[in-house]
Amino acid sequence: MTGALLTHPWSLWTIVIPLAAACLSFLFPRRAPLPGIITALTVPLFVATAVYQLLQAGPHTQVLGGWHAPLGITLRTDGPALILLLTSGLVGLTVSLYALGYFTTTDQQERRQQRFFWPLWLLLWGACNALFLSGDLFNLYVTLELVTLSSIALAALNGSSAALDGAMRYLLASLLGSLSYLLGVALIYGAYSTVDLALLGHIVHADDLSRAALALMTVGLLVKTALFPLHFWLPPAHASAPAPVSALLSGLVVKAPLLILFRLWFEVFPATATAGITHLLGILGCGAIIWGSLMALRQQRLKLLVAYSTVAQIGYFFLLFPLARGEAAATAWAGVLFLVLAHGCGKAAMFLVTGTITRVAGHDRLSDLAGAGGMLGARLLVFALAAVTLVGLPPSSGFIAKWLMINAAIVTGQWWYLAVIALGTLLASGYVLRVLSLAFIESQAPALPAAPRILRWPPLALAIVALLLGLASFHPVVLSLVDAPISGIILLEMVR
């Protein structure tokens, strides 16, 4: 029994179940939520089993159809993949429950949206999980395209003019990104005759061709991750989508190309990456933090504010490139991967509660939310709870993650990154407090109807999970380093 528990490829079920459920919900649109909810309840269990398996028995690779690399497709279950799977499990479960209540069946247009939401979301979920487990460049391309295609369709779901424009912009930017990535893959295959990440890691050498391929793939993935200044498509697409979709796009989808970037830079091309280039990525990350936060500060609509905050938070992930060096490498790696998990939960909770506020108030204009006592006040409290993680206050998961990153900045003596992290935190508390201050303004707001329970509890639960993850941060931090391209000890300069 324990033998099967430790040897069965549990993580593969996180791909198979959502894809099967996607087909079922497409074939039986009237019963579409049923396979969705079954998936949402089972996938996290398989993720948990896979985590247990990894910690007990170590990483494993699964060769599909018995074809071994360099020809076959390998699926790898390692620490970084499982951190992302954890994110997808937590965000997926919460968003699925929320979506049950969000798409009401009384309104005809929403019934239509619900019919398309479930198959697309389940396809997206399966594709994300497949991407996290993929071990070769071409399979990463295919899964990334599956993720993007279903995200684009989801972003256009409500059919409004703004949503269609946002989705089109998203599509064109993604096409540019993915073709640039694919050209890089073509160059790599031409030079090394394999696309397997592990094999490439051993044979890639730092020549001009590798540099060109890495540059093409990186630029493509930067467009897809929406790193400043290539973020132009993100706010309109994320802000005009229905709330559950925005939560998925911000919480989960932007992390998919990010993981590919991490795998490329730290596993395949560590020798090709020079200090200057890692600083360039770090500077773009700093630009994203400052620009995204400033834009979030001056938004007039709550949803756009949250979307620009995603632009800012993406910047933090890119500080990994300059920070992960020398003896601080493992510290920075663990911090950033933990931030991926923290941001996924916190941001998804923020978008979901924003959806509830929009549903209750009928709009999300900040100026008209003033005096939001009563029902709306409680929602703003949930917003604040989720924002604690985002700002990085103790004991939230965001705090631990940023703390590890700050430690890495100190150990490597790169004070300027510390200053940017601190400034980003200040600006983040600025735009969050701007929202919270609304609840304290006295005004004669008309009584608002109460939101249904299913729109109230899932965001609160996810916000609390994000908050408490900080107290249980030991396991995710250990997990992120299992079979990671970077190993070492976690340094905590501040306690010395």
Add this chain to the structure above:
Amino acid sequence: MSLPLIYGAAGVALFFLGAYALFAYAHLLRKILAANIMGSGVFMVFIAMAGRTPGAPDPVPHAMVLTGIVVTVAFTSVALALAVRIARASGRAHLPEREEEP
């Protein structure tokens, strides 16, 4: 200059030509066409890679191109459907210059 190299260089040239057109033209159909030309360029590089060694061509890039074509067809159809919906909803065949301030 060997034949694969010529094809490879032509593929890269097509890629950048398409990328330029993607930015230069506002009309959505032109943008979608430009992306398709970029894709064809990438596929040409793959095909050129298949002939890089003497003897029988390497079949793996061919398989990758077939997969790539499937992906591109899917993307093109979604893009066309979106373009039609945009034209129906707003009467435009291009994206608005700047996001309207809410």
